[in-house]
Amino acid sequence: MKAIQAYRYALDLTPAQERAALAHAGAARVAHNWALARVAAVMNQRAAERTYGVADADLTPAIGWSLPALRKAWNAPKDEAAPWWRECSKEAFNTGLDALARALKNWSDSRTGKRAGRPVGFPRFKSRRRSVPSVRFTTGPIRVEPDRKHVVLPRLGRLKLHGFGELRRQLAYKTQWNGGRLIVADRWYPSSKTCSGCGAVKTKLALSERTYTCTTCGMVLDRDLNAARNLAALATGVDTAGSGPVTGRGADRKTRPGGQVATKRQPGTAIADQTGTVPPQGRTTDHVLARAH
Numbered sequence: 001m002k003a004i005q006a007y008r009y010a011l012d013l014t015p016a017q018e019r020a021a022l023a024h025a026g027a028a029r030v031a032h033n034w035a036l037a038r039v040a041a042v043m044n045q046r047a048a049e050r051t052y053g054v055a056d057a058d059l060t061p062a063i064g065w066s067l068p069a070l071r072k073a074w075n076a077p078k079d080e081a082a083p084w085w086r087e088c089s090k091e092a093f094n095t096g097l098d099a100l101a102r103a104l105k106n107w108s109d110s111r112t113g114k115r116a117g118r119p120v121g122f123p124r125f126k127s128r129r130r131s132v133p134s135v136r137f138t139t140g141p142i143r144v145e146p147d148r149k150h151v152v153l154p155r156l157g158r159l160k161l162h163g164f165g166e167l168r169r170q171l172a173y174k175t176q177w178n179g180g181r182l183i184v185a186d187r188w189y190p191s192s193k194t195c196s197g198c199g200a201v202k203t204k205l206a207l208s209e210r211t212y213t214c215t216t217c218g219m220v221l222d223r224d225l226n227a228a229r230n231l232a233a234l235a236t237g238v239d240t241a242g243s244g245p246v247t248g249r250g251a252d253r254k255t256r257p258g259g260q261v262a263t264k265r266q267p268g269t270a271i272a273d274q275t276g277t278v279p280p281q282g283r284t285t286d287h288v289l290a291r292a293h
């Protein structure tokens with residue numbers, strides 16, 4: 001079975017990166033519009049020739065609508081149509097040509113009845129103002145950095161991912177696709193204040209206290225390790241409970257327990273990931289723990 005993974009990110013771009021991204025989207029639009037004009041011109045020319053009684057064999061040669069054909073058509077005149085083409089990844093032009101190839105196919109299939117549903121109109125030119133600028137990269141260096149806060153794209157380089165919410169969503173997708181589950185402890189879950197040994201909960205734990213010392217059972221453990229064990233236990237709780245969210249034990253909640261999500265179990269290989277960052281108001285943190293099962 002072929003699996004396709006999709007990730008959705010928002011990016012924090014520097015002004016220079018934003019210019020570069022928009023330039024690529026512009027390049028996609030230019031290639032799209034150039035090829036559309038060319039396709040339409042050839043179609044009109046052939047139609048006109050037919051009305052003059054030109055034999056089929058003598059008509060202006062048709063231009064292919066497939067992506068390779070459009071790419072070939074674009075290659076020759078690009079120096080003239082887009083003398084700046086070297087400044088952009090070829091993926092940008094490919095984006096525009098691919099969109100056109102699909103649009104032409106949809107229009108053609110719709111006209112001949114091969115495509116059901118609402119009639120599809122002939123492709124329209126993309127407007128600088130009205131079209132959503134977009135570019136698609138399909139080859140080259142494309143990756144999420146190990147820090148999970150940056151992505152790398154051809155030409156555009158290293159781009160900063162925006163916000164924790166996106167990161168969490170990305171983890172949710174990722175674990176789901178890999179057969180794991182994402183469990184989000186709500187923000188009041190006292191993973192740091194709880195003793196991972198006996199479950200006692202401290203009312204206070206200063207950020208400066210890097211070691212957790214339990215006054216109930218005497219356990220002494222690195223603060224982060226103690227918190228990690230609690231999160232792991234929380235995840236196990238979800239596991240043993242079957243499905244659905246589990247209330248963090250000993251939580252001294254100030255909000256209703258609404259932030260927990262347990263995604264569906266799916267078979268397959270699993271990855272384990274863990275991250276916990278971004279205190280939204282500086283008070284406490286969201287904990288995200290993705291675990292294998």
Ligand SMILES: [Zn+2]
Pocket residue numbers: 195196197198199200214215216217218219
């Ligand atoms: Zn204890």
